[in-house]
Amino acid sequence: KNEVEQSPQNLTAQEGEFITINCSYSVGISALHWLQQHPGGGIVSLFMLSSGKKKHGRLIATINIQEKHSSLHITASHPRDSAVYICAVRNYGQNFVFGPGTRLSVLP
Amino acid sequence: DAGITQSPRHKVTETGTPVTLRCHQTENHRYMYWYRQDPGHGLRLIHYSYGVKDTDKGEVSDGYSVSRSKTEDFLLTLESATSSQTSVYFCAISADSSYNSPLHFGNGTRLTVT
Numbered sequence: 001k002n003e004v005e006q007s008p009q010n011l012t013a014q015e016g017e018f019i020t021i022n023c024s025y026s027v028g029i030s031a032l033h034w035l036q037q038h039p040g041g042g043i044v045s046l047f048m049l050s051s052g053k054k055k056h057g058r059l060i061a062t063i064n065i066q067e068k069h070s071s072l073h074i075t076a077s078h079p080r081d082s083a084v085y086i087c088a089v090r091n092y093g094q095n096f097v098f099g100p101g102t103r104l105s106v107l108p
Numbered sequence: 109d110a111g112i113t114q115s116p117r118h119k120v121t122e123t124g125t126p127v128t129l130r131c132h133q134t135e136n137h138r139y140m141y142w143y144r145q146d147p148g149h150g151l152r153l154i155h156y157s158y159g160v161k162d163t164d165k166g167e168v169s170d171g172y173s174v175s176r177s178k179t180e181d182f183l184l185t186l187e188s189a190t191s192s193q194t195s196v197y198f199c200a201i202s203a204d205s206s207y208n209s210p211l212h213f214g215n216g217t218r219l220t221v222t
Contacts, residue, residue, distance in 0.1 A: 004150070030207035043198060043213040050207050086150070094139055094158055094205040095166075098150035 003027050004099040006087050012105045019074040021102045023087030026068065033096070034061050034072050035086040043086070046072070077106045111135055114199050114214035122222055127186040129217050131199030133179075137212075139202040140182040142166075142174060144195040145216075151198065157182055158205075189221045 004025045013019050023032070034047040047054050047061040049070065054061050058077075063070040074081055087099040111134030121127050131140060139158055143151040143166075153166030155174040163174050171193060173185045186193055199214040 002150075033211055035211075035213075042215040043200075045210050045212060048208065048210050088151075088211070090207065090211075094202075095153060095156065096141075096211060098143075098152075100148075100150045 002100070003097045004087055004089055006085075006099040006102050008102060009100070010103045010105075012107065013077050015078060015106055015108050017077050017106075019077050019081075019104065019106075021072045021085050021087075021104070023070045023072070023099055024068060025070075025087075025089045025097075027089065027091055027097065029068075029089040030092050031090045032063055032070050033088040033090070034070075035088060037084045037086060037101070039083070046085075074104075079106045079108050082106050112199060112201055112212055112214040114197075114217050116217060117215065118218045120220045120222060121189050123190060124188050127189050127219065129184040129197055129199075129219070131182045131184070131214055133182075133201050135201060135203070135212070136179060137201040137203045138179075139205065139209075140176065141200040141202075142172075142182065142184045143198045143200065144168065144193075145198060146195050154184065154197075186219075189219075191221050193219065194221045195219060 007022045031050045037043045049063040058075045060073040084101040086101045088096045113132045115130045141156040142154040152168045157163045157176040175183045197217045203209045
């Protein structure tokens with residue numbers, strides 16, 4: 001069993017839809033990161049969470065430490081949101097463990 | 109954006125040749141990481157460094173070596189490239205190991221071993 005799992009693996013949405021991507025992990029963590037990777041592009045850090053909820057523009061990230069679960073929400077989705085979204089956890093040390101990614105396609 | 113530069117961006121090489129990838133940062137961050145990204149796999153750690161001359165192996169370190177002689181540079185060497193090392197390689201940096209230290213990535217190096 002992978003230490004970090006994401007669902008769904010692939011997601012297609014219509015422009016304007018509300019999107020949720022889930023991440024669950026099985027190890028103790030000090031922080032959870034959400035990353036975005038556009039096709040052929042680099043990887044950008046969206047959020048870093050250790051508790052609660054963060055919001056940036058149309059993106060919202062939440063984490064439930066007790067349930068070892070995090071969600072990334074995108075409101076009013078747009079085709080430019082099409083990317084792979086990666087969940088990563090930092091254990092109580094110096095390394096990170098990455099989920100397999102969720103590929104999102106937002107159709108106009 | 110964090111100042112991380114990977115070079116080269118693209119490289120094609122032949123099996124058996126040595127290859128060195130460079131990661132250069134201008135952030136003075138302590139931690140530097142080399143990952144590879146392959147279809148069907150998440151990012152996998154090759155090697156990481158927690159200071160000058162301080163390095164350690166990751167989960168897929170076989171066939172790779174690293175060096176860090178200066179804070180700003182972290183080199184990844186494939187001593188004798190194999191086709192299984194065809195991949196996209198990402199360098200990442202983090203200021204320290206605290207929970208609130210973000211992770212920043214370079215733009216990646218696409219390596220093809222023929």
